[in-house]
Amino acid sequence: MTALIAVALLLTAAFATLAALTRDPARQAIVLSGLGLALAFLFTTLQAPDVALSQLGVGTAVTPLLILLTVRKVRRPRAGDEPDRPAPPDRRRERR
Template sequence: MADALVVLSLVLVAGSATAAVLTRDPVRQCLVLSLLGLALAVLFTVLQAPDVALSQVAVGAALTPLLILLTARKVRRRGRDRAE
């Protein structure tokens, strides 16, 4: 049963990583990156590394996508200001 959970988690990580690479829009990519962070946290939990999983949730699923989203918003805003 444990092996099946590990394989399922790895498939989930591989699928979400592939989706993050194939997504072109930065805003959507942030959301997919957040899902990838959650998938990695699940994988770490299944592999019995709860401290690493908590760090992954904080950094990979919350902080990094938020920073990318704020950066994309700022870049888009600057692009509009220069066009005017």
């Protein structure tokens, strides 16, 4: 069991290092997802399945998704802005 914990710790540390050193946010998001997996595994070996569960949800899925969404929005601001800008055409028309 101790060996398992040690392996999980090493794995987590390695993933964390990788995630911190990955410069491109899109790739970093994927590595973060891997980090989430490693953390969840570590938590399970540390007998914390509930934390592992929430970590699976948050760390593996939500956070990388948020980052990827941000990357998308940032890289393509026009497309990202589009839904944010309703610019109601009716009002403009009646002005003219």
